[in-house]
Amino acid sequence: MTSQPIETALLGGGCFWCTEAIFASLNGVIDVKPGYAGGHTANPSYEQVCTGTTDHAEVIEIRYDPAVIHYADLLRIFYTTHDPTTRDRQGNDIGTQYRSVIFALDDAQRETAEAVTHEITASQIWPAPIVTELAGAAHFWEAEEKHHDYFARNPHTGYCSAVVAPKVAKARKLYRDRLKTA
Helix, strand or coil: CCCCCCEEEEEEECCHHHHHHHHHCECCEEEEEEEEECCCCCCCCHHHHHCCCCCCEEEEEEEECCCCCCHHHHHHHHHHCCCCCCCCEECCEECHHHCEEEECCCHHHHHHHHHHHHHHHHHCCCCCCCCCEEECCCCCEECCHHHCCHHHHCCCCHHHHHHHHHHHHHHHHHCHHHECCC
């Protein structure tokens, strides 16, 4: 019996506190780390990225088991749990660091991302055109420890209550059948 190797996805859907909390709850997802990608500054800090001058996006690195969850399914969940129609923003979070971006790590991921983007566009679930950037592989800089599992550790802060919790609740409702069991 052969097992498939663990694969990696790199996605930016606005604030990484939201996306980390959503994807960490999915069956087949082994690990989710918040971080930064797509910019020109080596090993940037959160404060540097927040200035918008590093060109990094807040992203999550997802390690997953493709025998349990497919890359295309990760992208479908990505597209339905953040707004891919607003350039450089998610709600009140404004700046290039909050852009919607898929970093395709190889040709197969690029082809899948193009196909899923076309599928989501054709479904017309969004009232405006999708502006998600499809980028090539980029270096992932892991975020500071204080950003890891942020929602799980800080569910009652204002931002988490007002922004993260509704997105997580939406994802859990939409993808109930894909959630990890306790």
